[in-house]
Amino acid sequence: MTPGNNGASTPEDDDPFGYLYADGQANGAQPPSGGYGYPNSVNRVRTVGTRPYGQQQAPAQAPYGQAPQQQGAYGQPNAHYAAPETLPGGATTTTMHSDGHGGRGGHGGHGGRGGRGPNTKGLLIGAIAVVAAVVIGIGVAMVGGDDDKGDDGSRANPAPTQTEDSEPSPSASKGGDSEAELPTIDAKALRLGPGLSTASEFEGAKADGGTYVTGFNQVGAKVTWSVDGIKKAGNYRLYVRYGTPGTDANATLVVNGQAESRPLNMENFGGTPKGDWEKGWKETWSNVRLTKGTNTIELACNEGNQCEAVLDQMWLTGEQGA
Incomplete structure (x- = not known):
């Protein structure tokens, strides 16, 4: 070189x-x-596309x-x-002419390399079908949601309520329908022992005329109720309505000559103010055993009792749970 x-x-x-x-x-x-x-x-060699076709x-x-x-x-x-x-030997493009005959692709309206464009009509039809399916599904769900409703718009065959499938419990107070035949008594109808009387000084008594028994706060005081018309021997509940001056009290309960072992509780339930008789009205109860026919119920103030109370009413009900 x-x-x-x-x-x-x-x-x-x-x-x-x-x-x-x-x-x-x-x-x-x-x-x-x-x-x-x-x-x-x-x-x-030139890069593809650099020379115009x-x-x-x-x-x-x-x-x-x-x-x-x-x-x-x-x-x-x-x-x-x-x-x-x-x-x-190169490839040829055949296009169907409007007369049904095929021909070689070339210049003009009967041939070419492009072919058909995107099928926009098919896409549109598909979208419409999807929307229609969604609308139909929503309609079916709405119709199905109302199938379990009655003609008046309420749901058919609802679960039974407490009032529909059970009997009302017996009233524990005076005047209940199930106890309409059991006796009741006001204060002025009681047989009063020595030293007792009726009064209406304190408001709030429910006995006829607003009267109540007073003078019970002494040993030996006693009121007696002769109960007639007991149709069946058994256990009953004795209710007593009383009033106290904001203090606790109790008394001895005697049924058919037999004293109950426990005194009748006449507590100052709710803690009303001391000395306020008008706010001191309460109710108490005790289970008693009665015979068929006539029975004697006594409420007495004996030794050991605290009897500072006035008496308003008495009534019987069937023993709860009996």
Whole structure:
């Protein structure tokens, strides 16, 4: 090699325009026909899409004084850049004409490479079908939600309520329907022992005329109730309505001559103010055993009892839970 010559040219040293210069022509550079630059140079293929489709490549300018090399007859496509369908054995595009006959694709309204566009009508139909399905589903759910309602809009066959499937419990107070046949008595109808009387000074008594028994706060005081009309022997509950001046009291209960072991509790339930008789009205009860027919019930103030109380009413009920 000589200082000005590095040997045979390599692809990276090719000068695609070497044929335009004297030294390039001296080294054998020729206008490009398949490659560029010098003989045996690498054929540098163009990147796909860099050459417009269907256009004829302009012939490279020949060296000064030489006629440019023809790449083909006028009007003939270049073999290097021809479309696949123009080459021998290339693909053809067949399009159905309006008369039902197929033909080769080409220029004009009967052929081409594009084909049909996106099927927007099919997409629209699909979207409408989805919306319709959702609407139908909602309608079915709404109709199904009303199936368990009756004609009047209420739900059919509801679970039975407490008042529908059970009898009302017997009243524990005077006047209950289930106890209408059991006796009751007001204070003025009681048989009073010595030293007792009726009064109506303190308001709040429920006995007829607002009367109550007073003078019970003394040993030996006693009131008696002769109970008639007990139809069946058994256990009953005796209620007593009384009043205290904000203090606790009690008394001895005697049934058919037999004193009960426990005194009748007449406590100041609720803690009403001391000395206030009008706010001191209370109720208490005790279970008693009665015989069929007539029974005698006594309420007495004996030794050991605290009897500062007035008496308003008495009544019987069936024993709770009996």
